[in-house]
Each structure stands twice: as C-alpha cells, then as structure tokens.
Amino acid sequence: MSNLNTYYYRVLLPHGGVRSGLLRLAVKRDLSARMRLESDTEGTVISLWKFPAWLGAISNVLLHLFRRQVRNEDLAGFLRDLGLMMRAGVPALDALATLVDESNSVGHPAMAAVARNMLDDLNAGVGMTEAFNRHPNVFPETVRNLISIGDQTGTLDKMLSEAAEHVERMINIKRDVKTALIYPAFVFATIIGVAIFWIYYVVPNMARLFKQLQAKLPPITEGLVAFADLLSTHLPWVLLVTAIVVSIGVIAFRRSERFQLATYTLMHRLPIARTLLVSSGMAHITEHLSILVRAGVDMVSSLRVLGRATKNRYYRTRLIHVAESVSRGESMSSSMRRVGGFPAMAVRMISVGEESGSLDQQLSHLAADYRKRLEVLVKSLAEILKPLIILIAGGLFLFLIVALLLPVYDLVRQSVNQSMGR
Structure with missing residues (x-):
C-alpha cells in the first residue's frame, strides 16, 4: 500500500491564472502526483515539491488545527445566492x-x-457537478x-x-440539539465545581x-474528611487520571465504530x-430522505448516502x-420494521407513502413533525x-451541611453541658 505523501504545488491554469496549495496523495512516484494535478486542473504544473515524511506529518497536524473551516451558515448563503443569480439569468462564471x-x-x-477554486475549475472547462465534487469536505454528499x-x-x-434550504434546516436541528445540552451541562458543571470547592x-x-x-466526629464526617484529605493529597494525580x-x-x-455503537445504544x-x-435523529433521517427522493435519487442510493x-x-x-434489504427487493417500511429501532409511527407513514406513491410527501410531513418535536x-x-437537578444538588449539599454541622452541634452541646455543670 502506498504512503500518503504531502506536496506543495503551483499550477498554471488554462485561463492564465496560477493556483498553489498543498496536496495529499497515496502515490509512490512524483510523476503520478504531477499527472493527477494536471488531470484535475487541466493546467500545467509549474513546481511540485514533496515534503519529507516528518515535515508532512507536522504540516498535516497544523493544517487540521488552523485550517479555516467553512461555516454551515456561510455555505447556506453561498448556495442560496448562487441559485438566485442563476435563476435571474446570471452566468455561472x-x-x-x-x-x-x-x-x-x-x-x-x-x-x-472555495468559490475561487470552483471559478478556476469552471474556467478550465470542468463541469459544475465536478466542481462541487472536488470539495467533499465543504459540500455534504446530499448537496452534491x-x-x-x-x-x-x-x-x-x-x-x-x-x-x-436543506442546509439551513440541518443548522436549525444542530442548534436545537446544542441548545438542549447547554443548560444541563452548565448546571452540572457548576454543581461539580462548587462541590469540589467545598x-x-x-x-x-x-x-x-x-x-x-x-471535637468527636461522627462517622459521616470522618468519611467526608478522609475523602477530602485523599483528594487534597492526590489532586494532581486525580486530575491527570481524569x-x-x-x-x-x-x-x-x-476511531472505534463498536465504541460509538455501544455509546449511542446506551444513550438510546x-x-x-x-x-x-x-427526535433529532429521525428529523435528520426523514429530512435527507425527503430531499433525495423528491430529487429523483433511487431509494437504495438514498439510503446509502444517508448511512454515510x-x-x-x-x-x-x-x-x-435497511439499504441492503431494499437492494434485494424488500420495501423500506418492512425493512425498517424488521431491523428495528425506528419509531412505529414513522414506519407506518413510510408504508403508506410507499403504497400510495406519495413517499416524498410522507417523509416531508415526518421531517416537519420531528423538527417540531x-x-x-x-x-x-x-x-x-x-x-x-434540584434533587441532585439538594442531596449533595444536604450531605455536606449535615456532615459539617453534626460536629458543631456536638461542640455546642458539650459547651452547654459544661456551663450547666459549673
């Protein structure tokens, strides 16, 4: 198997412009990288420099950390503006x-x-579909x-x-999920922080x-003090192990598909x-399926795209x-019912859509319903x-207060008894 090599290149494009950048390819010879560049850009390679293995590894890490990412909001705006101008008769270039x-x-x-690279590709004679396909990290497969x-x-x-519109709906779904997680995460982090301080x-x-x-300490206080001493003594190790x-x-x-599956199965x-x-998963699934089916993509391809x-x-x-079963001639609804894990209502509506020929409409209704949910x-x-949260926080702080107040109560009682004895 060939190693993944990193190249810095400069290419003279057919319309006279020059493109430069980094390219990662699993090739054995530099000639193969040169031919790949000239084939993709239909230009002439001016310079091609192969990074040493150690420098390539460092550059890959730095690129991953500092590479400017296209935000989904910017992507949605780009697609909408491009479609609007083309609908008005403006040429793609x-x-x-x-x-x-x-x-x-x-x-x-x-x-x-990204738009500049696509413009260069179109000027070089590349089709619009291929121009989008050359940026798989920017444009989701559904969009492509x-x-x-x-x-x-x-x-x-x-x-x-x-x-x-599809990208914007996906943005809304992700934002809703993040919003749902922010409040409990913040509250639990605050509770843990206060508990650690105490x-x-x-x-x-x-x-x-x-x-x-x-003072004579009750068992609950002795246990709390022992735990506090242990934490104070080994705090650096506790933080390191955590x-x-x-x-x-x-x-x-x-990196582990099995671990991911086990985690999601537990959370379900x-x-x-x-x-x-x-709610979020079915909104995502029905939204993608509705878009692909309505666009004319066959069911097996739609399910495989959605699986990825x-x-x-x-x-x-x-x-x-489900995709494997549908490819063998089984209906999607019966496959979902047999595989399990899908809500009964969704499976029933998909079954109705398959029988009546209105599957895209049923999927759209389901997507809207799950987004609303x-x-x-x-x-x-x-x-x-x-x-x-109130139960957890109240129980924790009740335990702390009781453990610390019991010795105080004993001291007060001893002091009162001594005063009365005098």
Missing part, C-alpha cells in the same frame, strides 16, 4: 466571481477560497447529489435553492478546626437522552441494513431537568 468578491468583503475568506441532478436536468438553480477548601479547614477543639480517561474515551469514540436506553436522540451522512451510529448501522423538547427540557 459571473455569479461565482461575484460571490468571491462578496465573501471577501463580508469577512468569509474560507468560503471565498442535488447539484448533480440539477446539472443533468437543467434545474440547477432550483436544486441550489433546495440545497440551501471538599478541597472548606472541609479541610473545618476539619482542622474540629481537631483543635478536640484527563487520561476522558482523552481515551474521546479517541475511542472517534436512557429516558431523556433517548427522547432527544430519537448520519453520525448517530445507532441509526447508521440500521440504515445500512425537537423544538418543543428543547423548550421544555429545562423544565424536565429542573426536578432532577
């Missing part, structure tokens, strides 16, 4: 040139760079499929607008005071997490199985979690 200038003027350099269909059917302006600072000071007063465990968990989640069994994941686009491993695994869930999640 002029429309892209205008968007390059506009993106630079409003401070969106990453989107401007819509562009391909629009390019083939002569409805590119309509598909661009459809893609923009255990690390307040409890040791109180323990020293009790020791000076020779950081290592969290890092291992994050790395395992990103927890009450509140399950409601949130089902879905980050939720719980649903991704099931969608892959997610919106309502986000608004009500704070109210749902308040009793749980």
Whole structure:
C-alpha cells in the first residue's frame, strides 16, 4: 500500500491564472502526483515539491488545527445566492466571481477560497457537478447529489435553492440539539465545581478546626474528611487520571465504530437522552430522505448516502441494513420494521407513502413533525431537568451541611453541658 505523501504545488491554469496549495496523495512516484494535478486542473504544473515524511506529518497536524473551516451558515448563503443569480439569468462564471468578491468583503475568506477554486475549475472547462465534487469536505454528499441532478436536468438553480434550504434546516436541528445540552451541562458543571470547592477548601479547614477543639466526629464526617484529605493529597494525580480517561474515551469514540455503537445504544436506553436522540435523529433521517427522493435519487442510493451522512451510529448501522434489504427487493417500511429501532409511527407513514406513491410527501410531513418535536423538547427540557437537578444538588449539599454541622452541634452541646455543670 502506498504512503500518503504531502506536496506543495503551483499550477498554471488554462485561463492564465496560477493556483498553489498543498496536496495529499497515496502515490509512490512524483510523476503520478504531477499527472493527477494536471488531470484535475487541466493546467500545467509549474513546481511540485514533496515534503519529507516528518515535515508532512507536522504540516498535516497544523493544517487540521488552523485550517479555516467553512461555516454551515456561510455555505447556506453561498448556495442560496448562487441559485438566485442563476435563476435571474446570471452566468455561472459571473455569479461565482461575484460571490468571491462578496465573501471577501463580508469577512468569509474560507468560503471565498472555495468559490475561487470552483471559478478556476469552471474556467478550465470542468463541469459544475465536478466542481462541487472536488470539495467533499465543504459540500455534504446530499448537496452534491442535488447539484448533480440539477446539472443533468437543467434545474440547477432550483436544486441550489433546495440545497440551501436543506442546509439551513440541518443548522436549525444542530442548534436545537446544542441548545438542549447547554443548560444541563452548565448546571452540572457548576454543581461539580462548587462541590469540589467545598471538599478541597472548606472541609479541610473545618476539619482542622474540629481537631483543635478536640471535637468527636461522627462517622459521616470522618468519611467526608478522609475523602477530602485523599483528594487534597492526590489532586494532581486525580486530575491527570481524569484527563487520561476522558482523552481515551474521546479517541475511542472517534476511531472505534463498536465504541460509538455501544455509546449511542446506551444513550438510546436512557429516558431523556433517548427522547432527544430519537427526535433529532429521525428529523435528520426523514429530512435527507425527503430531499433525495423528491430529487429523483433511487431509494437504495438514498439510503446509502444517508448511512454515510448520519453520525448517530445507532441509526447508521440500521440504515445500512435497511439499504441492503431494499437492494434485494424488500420495501423500506418492512425493512425498517424488521431491523428495528425506528419509531412505529414513522414506519407506518413510510408504508403508506410507499403504497400510495406519495413517499416524498410522507417523509416531508415526518421531517416537519420531528423538527417540531425537537423544538418543543428543547423548550421544555429545562423544565424536565429542573426536578432532577434540584434533587441532585439538594442531596449533595444536604450531605455536606449535615456532615459539617453534626460536629458543631456536638461542640455546642458539650459547651452547654459544661456551663450547666459549673
């Protein structure tokens, strides 16, 4: 297997412009990289320099950390503006040139760079579909499929607008999910921070005071003091082990499909997490399927695209199985019912859509319904979690206060008894 090499290149494009940048390819010879560049750009390679292995590794890390990312909001605006200008009769080249200038003027350099590369490709004779396909990290596969269909059917302006609306709906779904998680995450972080402050600072000071007063500590206080001493003595190691465990968990989640599947499966069994994941996951699935089916993509291809686009491993695994069943001639609804994990209402509506030939409409209705459910869930999640948060916080601080007040109560009682004895 060839190694992945990093090259710096400068290419003279057919219209006279010069493009430069970094390219990563799994090739053995520099000639192969040169031929690939000239084939992709239809230009002439002016210079091609191969990075040493160690420098290539460093550059890849730096590129990943500092590469300017195209925001989804900028992507939606780019698609909408491009579709609007093409619908008004503006040629694609002029429309892209205008968007390059506009993106630079409003401070969106990453989107401007993508538009400039697409403009260079179109000037070099590359088709619109291929120009979009050359940026898979910017344009989702669903968007690229819509562009391909629009390019083939002569409805590119309509598909661009459809893609923009789709991206905006995905933005709203992601924003709703993040909004739902911000409140509980902030509250639990605050509770943990206050608890650590009490255990690390307040409890040791109180323990020293009790020791000076020779107070007799009850078992609950002795246990709390022992835990505080242990935490104070080994705090650096506790933080280090916590950081290592969290890092291992994050790395395992990103690289291990089994770990991802186990995590999502567990979350689908927890009450509140399950409601949130089902609403957001089904909104994502029905939204993508509705767009692809309405655009004319066959069902097997739509399900496979969706399987690659879905980050939720719980649903991704099931969608892959459904796609395999549909490719063998089984209906989507019966496949979903057999595979399991999909809400009964969604499966029933998909079944009705397949029988009546209105599948795209049923999927659109489902997508709108699940987006509405997610919106309502986000608004009500704070109210749902308040009793749980109050119970956890109240129980924790009740334990701390009782553990610290019992010795104080004993000291007061001893002092009163001594005063009465006199």
